Amino acid sequence: MMRGQVRRVLRNCGVIDPCDIRHAVARGGYAGLERARGMDPAARLTELERSGLRGRGGAGFPVARKWKTCADTPSDTRYVVCNADEGDPGAFMNRSLLEGDPHSVLEGMAIAGLTVGAAEGIIYCRAEYPLALARLRLAIGKAEEAGLLGPDALGPGRPFHIRVKEGAGAFVCGEETALLASIEGRRGTPRPRPPFPAVSGLWGRPTTINNVETLASAALIFRNDAAWFAEYGTAKSKGTKTFALVGNVKRPGLVEVPLGTTLRQMIFDIGGGVAGDHRFKAVQTGGPSGGCLPEGSLDIPVDYESLQAAGTIMGSGGVVVMDERTCMVDFARYFLDFAVDESCGKCGPCRLGTHQLLRILEDITQGRGTEADIELLEELGRTVARGSLCGLGTSAPNPVLSTLRYFRDEYVAHVRSRRCPAHACRDYISYEIDESECTGCTVCSGLCPVQGISGVRKGAHSIDSAVCIRCGVCSNSCNFGAVHTVDRAQPQDATT
Amino acid sequence: MSDERIRTVRVTLDGQTIEAAASATVLDVALANGVFIPHLCHHPDLRPAGACRLCFVDVDGRMVTACNAPVVEGATIRTNTDAVKTTVRGAVELLLVNHHRGAVDCEEGDACELRKIARFIGIDEVRLARFRRPEPAPPVDTSNPFFEYDPGICVLCGICVRTCDEVVGVSAIDFVRRGVHTTIGSAPGAKWMDSDCVSCGECVVRCPTGSLSMRDSEVPEREVRTTCTYCGCGCGIHLGVTGGRIVSARGVRENPSNEGRLCVKGRFGYGFVNAPDRLKKPLIRRDGVLVEASWDEALDLVAAKFTEHRGDAFAAIASAKLTNEENYVLQKFVRAVQGTNNVDHCARLCHSPTVAGLVQSLGSGAMTGTTKDLGDSRCILAIGTNTTAAHPIVALQVVRAVHQGGKLIVINPREVDLARHADLVLRNRAGSDVALLMGMMRVIVDEGLHDPAYIAARCDGFDEFRESLARFDAATVEELTGVPFAQVAAAARMYATNGPASILYAMGITQHTHGTDNVLAVSNLALLTGNVGRTSGGVNPLRGQSNVQGACDMGALPNVFPGYQRVDRPEVREKFERAWGARLDDMPGLTHLEILGGVTGGRIRAIYLVGENPALSEADANHARHAMEEVDFLVVQDIFLTESAEYADVVLPAATFAEKDGTFTNTERRVQRVRRAIDPVGDSRTDLWITSEIARRMGAAGFDHASAADVMDEIASLTPIYGGVTHERIEGSGIQWPCPDSSHAGTRTLHTERFPTASGRARFFALAYRAPDEEPDAEFPLVLTTERSLYHYHTSTMTRRVPGLEQLRGEELVEMHPRDAAALRVSSGDQVRVTSRRGEVVARALVTEVSPPGTISMTFHFHEAPTNVLTNAAFDPVAKIPETKVCAVRVEAVR
Ligand SMILES: Cc1cc2nc3c(=O)[nH]c(=O)nc-3n(C[C@H](O)[C@H](O)[C@H](O)COP(=O)(O)O)c2cc1C
Numbered sequence A: 001m002m003r004g005q006v007r008r009v010l011r012n013c014g015v016i017d018p019c020d021i022r023h024a025v026a027r028g029g030y031a032g033l034e035r036a037r038g039m040d041p042a043a044r045l046t047e048l049e050r051s052g053l054r055g056r057g058g059a060g061f062p063v064a065r066k067w068k069t070c071a072d073t074p075s076d077t078r079y080v081v082c083n084a085d086e087g088d089p090g091a092f093m094n095r096s097l098l099e100g101d102p103h104s105v106l107e108g109m110a111i112a113g114l115t116v117g118a119a120e121g122i123i124y125c126r127a128e129y130p131l132a133l134a135r136l137r138l139a140i141g142k143a144e145e146a147g148l149l150g151p152d153a154l155g156p157g158r159p160f161h162i163r164v165k166e167g168a169g170a171f172v173c174g175e176e177t178a179l180l181a182s183i184e185g186r187r188g189t190p191r192p193r194p195p196f197p198a199v200s201g202l203w204g205r206p207t208t209i210n211n212v213e214t215l216a217s218a219a220l221i222f223r224n225d226a227a228w229f230a231e232y233g234t235a236k237s238k239g240t241k242t243f244a245l246v247g248n249v250k251r252p253g254l255v256e257v258p259l260g261t262t263l264r265q266m267i268f269d270i271g272g273g274v275a276g277d278h279r280f281k282a283v284q285t286g287g288p289s290g291g292c293l294p295e296g297s298l299d300i301p302v303d304y305e306s307l308q309a310a311g312t313i314m315g316s317g318g319v320v321v322m323d324e325r326t327c328m329v330d331f332a333r334y335f336l337d338f339a340v341d342e343s344c345g346k347c348g349p350c351r352l353g354t355h356q357l358l359r360i361l362e363d364i365t366q367g368r369g370t371e372a373d374i375e376l377l378e379e380l381g382r383t384v385a386r387g388s389l390c391g392l393g394t395s396a397p398n399p400v401l402s403t404l405r406y407f408r409d410e411y412v413a414h415v416r417s418r419r420c421p422a423h424a425c426r427d428y429i430s431y432e433i434d435e436s437e438c439t440g441c442t443v444c445s446g447l448c449p450v451q452g453i454s455g456v457r458k459g460a461h462s463i464d465s466a467v468c469i470r471c472g473v474c475s476n477s478c479n480f481g482a483v484h485t486v487d488r489a490q491p492q493d494a495t496t
Numbered sequence B: 001m002s003d004e005r006i007r008t009v010r011v012t013l014d015g016q017t018i019e020a021a022a023s024a025t026v027l028d029v030a031l032a033n034g035v036f037i038p039h040l041c042h043h044p045d046l047r048p049a050g051a052c053r054l055c056f057v058d059v060d061g062r063m064v065t066a067c068n069a070p071v072v073e074g075a076t077i078r079t080n081t082d083a084v085k086t087t088v089r090g091a092v093e094l095l096l097v098n099h100h101r102g103a104v105d106c107e108e109g110d111a112c113e114l115r116k117i118a119r120f121i122g123i124d125e126v127r128l129a130r131f132r133r134p135e136p137a138p139p140v141d142t143s144n145p146f147f148e149y150d151p152g153i154c155v156l157c158g159i160c161v162r163t164c165d166e167v168v169g170v171s172a173i174d175f176v177r178r179g180v181h182t183t184i185g186s187a188p189g190a191k192w193m194d195s196d197c198v199s200c201g202e203c204v205v206r207c208p209t210g211s212l213s214m215r216d217s218e219v220p221e222r223e224v225r226t227t228c229t230y231c232g233c234g235c236g237i238h239l240g241v242t243g244g245r246i247v248s249a250r251g252v253r254e255n256p257s258n259e260g261r262l263c264v265k266g267r268f269g270y271g272f273v274n275a276p277d278r279l280k281k282p283l284i285r286r287d288g289v290l291v292e293a294s295w296d297e298a299l300d301l302v303a304a305k306f307t308e309h310r311g312d313a314f315a316a317i318a319s320a321k322l323t324n325e326e327n328y329v330l331q332k333f334v335r336a337v338q339g340t341n342n343v344d345h346c347a348r349l350c351h352s353p354t355v356a357g358l359v360q361s362l363g364s365g366a367m368t369g370t371t372k373d374l375g376d377s378r379c380i381l382a383i384g385t386n387t388t389a390a391h392p393i394v395a396l397q398v399v400r401a402v403h404q405g406g407k408l409i410v411i412n413p414r415e416v417d418l419a420r421h422a423d424l425v426l427r428n429r430a431g432s433d434v435a436l437l438m439g440m441m442r443v444i445v446d447e448g449l450h451d452p453a454y455i456a457a458r459c460d461g462f463d464e465f466r467e468s469l470a471r472f473d474a475a476t477v478e479e480l481t482g483v484p485f486a487q488v489a490a491a492a493r494m495y496a497t498n499g500p501a502s503i504l505y506a507m508g509i510t511q512h513t514h515g516t517d518n519v520l521a522v523s524n525l526a527l528l529t530g531n532v533g534r535t536s537g538g539v540n541p542l543r544g545q546s547n548v549q550g551a552c553d554m555g556a557l558p559n560v561f562p563g564y565q566r567v568d569r570p571e572v573r574e575k576f577e578r579a580w581g582a583r584l585d586d587m588p589g590l591t592h593l594e595i596l597g598g599v600t601g602g603r604i605r606a607i608y609l610v611g612e613n614p615a616l617s618e619a620d621a622n623h624a625r626h627a628m629e630e631v632d633f634l635v636v637q638d639i640f641l642t643e644s645a646e647y648a649d650v651v652l653p654a655a656t657f658a659e660k661d662g663t664f665t666n667t668e669r670r671v672q673r674v675r676r677a678i679d680p681v682g683d684s685r686t687d688l689w690i691t692s693e694i695a696r697r698m699g700a701a702g703f704d705h706a707s708a709a710d711v712m713d714e715i716a717s718l719t720p721i722y723g724g725v726t727h728e729r730i731e732g733s734g735i736q737w738p739c740p741d742s743s744h745a746g747t748r749t750l751h752t753e754r755f756p757t758a759s760g761r762a763r764f765f766a767l768a769y770r771a772p773d774e775e776p777d778a779e780f781p782l783v784l785t786t787e788r789s790l791y792h793y794h795t796s797t798m799t800r801r802v803p804g805l806e807q808l809r810g811e812e813l814v815e816m817h818p819r820d821a822a823a824l825r826v827s828s829g830d831q832v833r834v835t836s837r838r839g840e841v842v843a844r845a846l847v848t849e850v851s852p853p854g855t856i857s858m859t860f861h862f863h864e865a866p867t868n869v870l871t872n873a874a875f876d877p878v879a880k881i882p883e884t885k886v887c888a889v890r891v892e893a894v895r
């Protein structure tokens, strides 16, 4: 599993006792802060700029630019906020880091405070991460005791305090302006930018907001140096990045690789390829609003620009591997359902557009779609992607648009031929028992929730397709592989 | 302002080169240059929301929303690229499909901005037919008496939500639920009125779709611009008229006092004008009952009786609801025809200490600043004012100041609504304001936070004042006020270090036996920090009624002629004698309480009571009722048969503000036009006509003005502070006095150069603490303080005739702290009897922590529970104001 990985951000995870600050310090913890304290303000920004560090929370914005804007905006007060909301279902990179090495994040925040001129940091962390919250609170206490945070953290008389704010739970609260509203005690919905938080953020003050991993990486850059950090990566995407490799791979888990590693390396070399005797079909990157890439795109390097050009995103680093059993229309429907649930409702294109997309995808997966709907999906997808207020909306159509781009024939099969090539959409399939394979064990007939299977013990069974609700219990429970999924004979078609 | 030039940039907009302010947004610039960009969630009063996503433009190749995009030098802006057009069309189509009334046949017509936009882009029904239909919308919310919310046509632009937050400061409503289920409201499953909504309707008037709409709204035949008759905020309104009826009201955006904003009374409270029980005929008491009479009969009787009662046996009570012209003519009648200075009005009961105090310290008893400038204060100290209820439009400026980062200090025994915006809330014992303010000043002086240069240059009396601070050490202040001294010190520092700082105060300061001391303490504080004479700083007494400032200005006071010219000054008297052609009394007359009190000893024999209701409003109201019963001859001139009119010998039916021409002067000294919208209802007449007619029937000269404008010319000729005021000049934005001559533009901030005192300097006053007249004891263990409700006005003769207001607040409530309620075993809704040394009242209890322990609170709006039978008529020795803010009472449950 370690082959191809470069553990930098995760170097301490599982190695040190995260509750003991001495462990962190022994492995170089807070040395970056000390070095940063010894540099003049301009030098700090130059160091950061030379490292090429870009935000790890999704958008990949250059960190040095963000910090400089914040530092340059006149104000009596500035804030540093750590985005530890990690709302992507299935993502756990930030959680692992917070639980395994909380001091690296605190150190990064203190360096940010030093660089932008803030005395207060706030970590906005999901309430669903109780262990991470506990470890953070403990770590803050210990760091204050040690004088690494607190009244003289940034130099004599230059305080830096950190407090933890528990998140409100909604996915959109991870979006930076919604997150700030939530900290202020308002409804967590995004607002338009400009003004950007670096100019007018928390309570209207310049605010630097960065992802957990971004801050931990900043600490590493100051502990070592910019050149060390930039050893890895591509021309525009430097350093290493953590990914949560999940789905149907042999070795799922948290991985850290240099940016620019190809998807193929990640999935096959590190993840061991597709599990079971299934075929690779597609990979989704970037979490619930990421796009889907086919086999033919596996050799593109994982960096911000390449992924975007291919129709997907880096996001916070989710990588989901799918095999031939996944229907790409149903896949899109599933993630639009998530978007519809999570749309905050503030802006029209996202609120109404994602809902239209979902309704149309439902129709297509349930036998009611038309060819015109495919164009409507594309058109609506573009409206939502271009028109929405925040990243949730602008990225929500990715699952539809990317599958339309790479797997359009599956859509066409659903609406034109009324079949689901992956045999995943219930309305397009039937179950049949192959008499020659059936042993008459009666397992399936006992489990069928609607008593749709008849047959005597030791005799071949059969399914009454008029009764069958296509739950798939029989197929999953048959020990002999005798239940087959087939295209459902379509009654006369009203639309074509 | 003059030398700081507005920075401009040049941009290209659809090929046209345009110069624009650098602070403008692309949308501002486009709209100002006649280029329409569709927009639904933009409103000039509000911060951008970026919610509707219709205002897309292309700026240098990037598609951005115009409402929050700043213009940058050299930018090329295009409103019609393909990407812009398709995206906007897509967004509009989505809104239309979800607009339950349909796109094209919506009954809102052109009032609906969405429909206008749809027409602008051109909508293709075939394209719309491709979309999935929306789920049924939730039902219309009809919980508010004045307006309703239809989620089915709401586009969720959020203008209402932002209005309530940014403009009103109430934040009653928000987006509720998420995604496609989002609606506007207070909480999931809750009704609109389960929120903190104050029914101002500011959201309704801004709603672009008609999703929020007025109930019973009628499009008026015509509109008349005038000034609201309710409080001293003095808002400009367009009264809508159909036939002879007032059917609507709308804020005047160009009016500098309210900039279009209104409160619930100002927007919805004019039903009283056409109420069926308006007085329409004169009434004369015959055999003990009031019966209808002709004007001739009534006026001849009044003229005859008034002739009989000339001199000091006569007294008139004028009204803060009358116009300036009417008050002027009334006091002229009292002085020139009746030969007495016995004229006073309800300012005695609210702000007489302001006039008495501030005239001594600053030379002028009015707000030193301007309402709008309050919003630019860096610190506002609001003491003894429940601003959101009593001066709702001034409160909007407090909210604006807070939104701009200004500090807010609220000092009040009760946790008034403003406290929610405050940085510091000091809840002192009722009546302990001198101690609290002097404690603050001591901190300021001890810590050197005062302004010695200003004091040396502009003030007298500092040393003596400074010595008097010695009495207010931390322990004493803490004991007297009940406020931890650390809080007092924090307030002192906050006030002294954030300038310009404004002090707002109202009756919590004045209605005390030491009201004048309170006022002097306030002016000491403002002078100490050099805040008087600064824009957005100063001392700002908030005047209660629509024309209470004007009634004072017009000399409806026993000691001064119009413009605060003292009756005991020979040169002044001579001027008026010459002008009015009569000999004038040089002795100040009796005050409000003294007039009613004078009846008992036989000193006062006839009273001319105009537009006032002492049976409910006077402290120790039983005593006032008794006086009105006893006096030989009582004339009541009013729009309704009030509780006081029941005692009258003659009742004269007057016209309302909607039926007359004239002027009101609001709390910020702005003289504004009142315009006749309809003819007087029934046989009622304007007060100007009635008083003049009485005078004429008594053979007096000088009462035959052709119009109210004519009266104003006479006022201007005799009143230096109104010297340049004419009806013609105040047509537009009014004029703030002092305005000495016709070339003067009026005065936004008082005392910028010198004070209108003999020396030109202000004066500090040494002060000592004095306790309220009546303090709780074993028999009467609780303090009663009085307040006002937002939904009613004065004795509510007008507001209770508006069913919606009655629905929002229909009865007296005795507010008490849970601890007191528990001791009495009383819960909210229980009937309680409140007893003082003077009377008793029964009303329902409301248990709330807004009241401090040991202090209960009631309004004086409800005749069923006339609170003022309880209050104490003990008065301030200087200003003669009764102590309606503190008296001792006992409460018991009625079982
Ligand atoms: C819907 C939505 C959810 C987001 N959730 C997260 C999140 O959970 N964690 C995170 O770091 N950034 C999240 N972001 C990105 C943030 O808005 C922001 O770009 C990020 O915190 C900036 O930090 P970085 O520059 O270090 O990446 C989200 C964005 C959107 C639009």
Ligand code: SF4
Binding pocket: B153, B154, B155, B156, B157, B158, B159, B160, B161, B184, B206, B207, B208, B209, B210, B211, B212
């Ligand atoms: S009610 Fe009106 S103002 Fe409020 S969100 Fe809906 S459309 Fe906008």
Ligand code: SF4
Binding pocket: B160, B163, B164, B168, B170, B171, B172, B173, B196, B197, B198, B199, B200, B201, B202, B203, B204
């Ligand atoms: S009526 Fe006024 S208080 Fe009520 S919701 Fe609308 S803006 Fe807010």
Ligand code: FES
Binding pocket: B038, B039, B040, B041, B042, B049, B050, B051, B052, B053, B054, B055, B065, B066, B067, B068
């Ligand atoms: S007006 Fe700009 S997004 Fe609504």
